[in-house]
Amino acid sequence: MPKAVVYRQYGVPAETVELVETPAVQPGPGQVLVQNILAPINPADLNTLEGKYPVRPELPATPGVEGVGTVAAVGFDVTSLKPGMAVLLPHGYGTWREGGIVDANKLFPVPEGVPYAEAAMIKINPATAWRMLHDFVEPKPGAWVIQNAANSGVGRAVIAIAKRLGMHTVNLVRRPELIDELTAAGADVVILDDENANAEIKVRTGGAKILLGLNSVGGESATRVASALAAGGKMATFGAMSRQPLKLPTGLLIFKDIQALGFWMTRWYQKATDEERNAMFAELFEMAKSGAFKTPIERIYPVDEIREAITHALKGSRGGKILIGNP
Ligand SMILES: NC(=O)c1ccc[n+]([C@@H]2O[C@H](COP(=O)([O-])OP(=O)(O)OC[C@H]3O[C@@H](n4cnc5c(N)ncnc54)[C@H](OP(=O)(O)O)[C@@H]3O)[C@@H](O)[C@H]2O)c1
Numbered sequence: 001m002p003k004a005v006v007y008r009q010y011g012v013p014a015e016t017v018e019l020v021e022t023p024a025v026q027p028g029p030g031q032v033l034v035q036n037i038l039a040p041i042n043p044a045d046l047n048t049l050e051g052k053y054p055v056r057p058e059l060p061a062t063p064g065v066e067g068v069g070t071v072a073a074v075g076f077d078v079t080s081l082k083p084g085m086a087v088l089l090p091h092g093y094g095t096w097r098e099g100g101i102v103d104a105n106k107l108f109p110v111p112e113g114v115p116y117a118e119a120a121m122i123k124i125n126p127a128t129a130w131r132m133l134h135d136f137v138e139p140k141p142g143a144w145v146i147q148n149a150a151n152s153g154v155g156r157a158v159i160a161i162a163k164r165l166g167m168h169t170v171n172l173v174r175r176p177e178l179i180d181e182l183t184a185a186g187a188d189v190v191i192l193d194d195e196n197a198n199a200e201i202k203v204r205t206g207g208a209k210i211l212l213g214l215n216s217v218g219g220e221s222a223t224r225v226a227s228a229l230a231a232g233g234k235m236a237t238f239g240a241m242s243r244q245p246l247k248l249p250t251g252l253l254i255f256k257d258i259q260a261l262g263f264w265m266t267r268w269y270q271k272a273t274d275e276e277r278n279a280m281f282a283e284l285f286e287m288a289k290s291g292a293f294k295t296p297i298e299r300i301y302p303v304d305e306i307r308e309a310i311t312h313a314l315k316g317s318r319g320g321k322i323l324i325g326n327p
Helices: 043-048 116-120 124-136 153-165 177-183 195-204 221-227 252-253 264-271 275-289 305-313
Strands: 001-007 017-021 031-040 068-074 086-088 097-101 144-147 168-173 189-192 210-215 234-237 259-262 297-300 321-325
Touching: 001 305, 017 305, 031 086, 031 252, 031 305, 043 305, 068 116, 068 264, 086 116, 116 275, 116 321, 124 153, 124 210, 124 264, 124 275, 144 153, 153 168, 153 275, 168 177, 168 195, 168 221, 177 189, 195 221, 210 221, 297 305, 305 321
Parallel strands: 144 168, 144 210, 168 189, 210 234, 234 259, 297 321
Antiparallel strands: 001 017, 031 068, 031 097, 031 321, 068 086
């Protein structure tokens, strides 16, 4: 009987989850039995468990919005998928489980050669990085982008995608040991996210005109990102890791015409056509296959150790993502 993580009320993430056994069933018409391989613990999953995310699933629910699995069996009329194929797990399924039944039309096949770990994490962070680099300003070769929390999953994908687009990145981090690591990963400029950052950015970029800023931290760090932008620049906020509100000096808006915008991947998925999704995934899978994404993983926990996994994922200064599964 496959096990699944379940929560029945919102609360402290590691305390509110429990493990249940789910019935072993065979797929009906239009359905697929999936065996899960890997699913990440993302910050939004933890916010959802706390009841602090705008999406509040009907309870009881199984957490996890993305992951990768393999097809174990298909309903008699399913011809598009075959046992053994790797697939991206859909929104709403709850990916923190060992396996389950999914509608065939909700599964997205993963091309051969894409590492499972990258496939498991592709739908949220690299997709967010891809969209933000394309949808706010034209991604011209030679253009600069600045971001904070540059060692995060999104941040590393921004570095990889910007490189592919011929763009340059300024990367703010809060730990000095990340400077060499991100430089080796292709970052152009890596700077400590402190009060000296803005002066250093000018020197290290030769005063380059930066028109795009990506903020997932908030507070003083967001102020530094916005202050580094040239007149007419856009700052896209997509996270609030410090849990501090944005602090934007009024002059940036009035005299430099800086625009403060928001980005939510869920909103993009809700509005995107199949064609737009397929086009983005084709590019992201190609990058994953070529080894362009190397998302560090700190540890993979079996689903039985979900509480330890969540406690670990909530820690700062991690060396990489925490995943659930059996690769
Ligand atoms: N809007 C969207 O659609 C969307 C999509 C994807 C992600 N996100 C958001 O993007 C953010 C990053 O997600 P991720 O999965 O890439 O993260 P991740 O890989 O888990 O990394 C977390 C990052 O946050 C930093 N951090 C943690 N606590 C912090 C604090 N108190 N102050 C400043 N920095 C802090 C970490 O720095 P250290 O390593 O130094 O601890 C690390 O760089 C999250 O807020 C997530 O919700 C939003």
